[in-house]
Amino acid sequence: MRSRPPLPAPRTRRRTRRALTLASGVTAVAVAVLALAACSTADDGDARATGDCPTTPVDVVVSVDQWGDIVRQLGGDCADVTTILASSSVDPHDYEPSPKDGVAFTHADVVVVNGVDYDAWASKLAASSAQGAAVVDAGDVVGAADGDNPHLWYSPTFVTQVADTVTAQLETSAPAARDVFEKNRAAFAASMKPYDDLVAAIKEQAADKTYAATESVFDYTAQAVGLKDVTPAGYARAAANETDPAPGDVKAFDDLLTSHGADVLVVNTQTEGALTDQVRDAAKSAGVPVVGVTETVAPDGATFQDWQVAQLTALAKALGVDA
Numbered sequence: 614m615r616s617r618p619p620l621p622a623p624r625t626r627r628r629t630r631r632a633l634t635l636a637s638g639v640t641a642v643a644v645a646v647l648a649l650a651a652c653s654t655a656d657d658g659d660a661r662a663t664g665d666c667p668t669t670p671v672d673v674v675v676s677v678d679q680w681g682d683i684v685r686q687l688g689g690d691c692a693d694v695t696t697i698l699a700s701s702s703v704d705p706h707d708y709e710p711s712p713k714d715g716v717a718f719t720h721a722d723v724v725v726v727n728g729v730d731y732d733a734w735a736s737k738l739a740a741s742s743a744q745g746a747a748v749v750d751a752g753d754v755v756g757a758a759d760g761d762n763p764h765l766w767y768s769p770t771f772v773t774q775v776a777d778t779v780t781a782q783l784e785t786s787a788p789a790a791r792d793v794f795e796k797n798r799a800a801f802a803a804s805m806k807p808y809d810d811l812v813a814a815i816k817e818q819a820a821d822k823t824y825a826a827t828e829s830v831f832d833y834t835a836q837a838v839g840l841k842d843v844t845p846a847g848y849a850r851a852a853a854n855e856t857d858p859a860p861g862d863v864k865a866f867d868d869l870l871t872s873h874g875a876d877v878l879v880v881n882t883q884t885e886g887a888l889t890d891q892v893r894d895a896a897k898s899a900g901v902p903v904v905g906v907t908e909t910v911a912p913d914g915a916t917f918q919d920w921q922v923a924q925l926t927a928l929a930k931a932l933g934v935d936a
Contacts, residue, residue, distance in 0.1 A: 666691035668789040674721040674743070676735035677705050678910045679766040680751065680775065682917040684725055686804075687779050689797045691790040695721075697735065698909075705732050705909075718742040722786045725779060728752025731763035747782050754778045764908065766917075768833035769812055776801060804918050811925040812838055814936040822932055825866070825875040827889050828852050831906045834925070835879070843875050863888065870895045877931045878903045902931035 666689075673694045675681040681696030688694055695717045698705055705727075715738060718724065724739045726732055729752035739748050752763070755771045765771045780798045784791045812834075820839030826832065829849065835842065847862035858866075869875055870892070878896040880889065882905040896903050904927050911920045929936040 665689070666790055666793060668787050671722045671783055671786045671790075672720050673723045673725065673783075674717050674739075674746075675725040676732040677727055679917070680725055680727060682910060683766075683772070683776060683801070684779055686801050686916070687776060687794065687797050688783060689793060691787060691793045691797075692783060698732075708732075708734055710734055710738055714738065715742050718746070721746040723747050723749065723779075723782055725749045726751065727763060727765060729757045729761055729763035729765065730759055747786065749775070749779055749782055751775045762829050762832055764830050764833060767831060769809065769837050771833070772805075804916075807922050808918055808925065811922060811929060811936050815839075815925065815929050815932065815934050818934045818936075819876075819929075819932040822876040823874070824877045824879055825869060826879040826881075827892055828881045828884065830881045830908050831879045831924075834921075834928075838928075840877075843869065845869060858888065863891070866892055867895045870899045870901050873899060873901065875901060877901065877928065879928075880905050881908060883907050883909070904928050904931050 668691070670690065671688065671692045673684055673688060673692050675684050675694060675696045676698065678696050678699045681694065681699060684692070685694045685696075697710065697714050697717070698708060718738050719742050721739075721743045724735070724743050724746045726735045726739065726748065728736065728750040731752075736748075736750070739746065751757075751765050751771070752761075754775050755765060755768070757763070757765060765775070776798065780794050783794045787794075815838040822840055823843045824835050824840045825844040826835070826842070826849075829852070832842065845862055845865040848858045848866050851858035851862060870878065875896075878892065878901050880893055880903055893903055904924070906924050907920075910917065911923070915923070926936070928934075
């Protein structure tokens with residue numbers, strides 16, 4: 614468990630990646646959807662059955678790429694997956710969907726969103742433009758409440774729960790493809806073995822070691838491997854609320870690192886700011902290992918598994934874990 618109280622979910626982000634604004638919001642999208650949908654040729658009936666799929670693939674819309682790659686692997690040839698935010702240059706918190714996004718939602722059989730107010734625009738668009746679609750809300754699946762840490766994909770347990778729920782919904786939407794979806798789910802589980810092995814190895818060899826973080830992005834994984842969060846509470850609250858920490862909180866973080874009060878510092882490399890740089894520099898000066906993580910899938914074509922394994926490997930090395 615974390616040593617500090619749960620933090621409010623961040624509402625905005627100051628990032629090196631600039632939020633992409635394509636429309637004035639969900640209302641404008643709803644107005645444009647009807648006109649665009651009339652011209653769309655996305656629904657081609659049974660002619661769309663391809664590859665090893667015995668039936669028409671399920672149309673799936675996923676809000677963010679953290680879940681999009683997982684859904685794509687689970688659906689395989691029996692799902693046409695559209696991920697709305699499939700670029701690390703776009704901020705999920707601030708995104709305003711385009712009319713084209715609205716059309717994608719109108720054709721969806723299944724919609725997958727993160728929830729927990731992380732991608733509220735997608736939940737609103739699903740309600741207004743995909744009223745006939747089944748919605749898988751990851752936050753609802755795992756029992757997360759508003760104000761909880763929204764970075765659910767960083768929890769091994771949550772990933773399993775969401776993958777199971779998505780698979781079950783795909784089977785409901787296309788019963789004739791049940792065997793395909795079951796096979797894909799088993800393949801996904803097998804491909805997650807290096808990830809699961811790293812989590813187990815770190816937990817066995819480094820449990821009760823400590824970490825501090827510039828943001829709460831990685832907290833679920835840190836909890837899963839048994840690390841103790843020693844981030845100064847005031848600094849953590851300020852980071853979550855996108856406010857400047859008090860001078861005393863900055864000093865507390867600096868003192869923590871200078872005195873080797875944390876075994877590792879976790880930094881979200883997709884954020885920017887002088888304070889983050891200051892904390893990183895303090896850790897390096899004190900000889901505290903720094904592990905960089907990202908909020909969205911690495912922009913190099915990596916799978917979800919590759920992305921997570923790379924970060925866990927870096928964490929294991931920083932903690933001296935033989936993995």
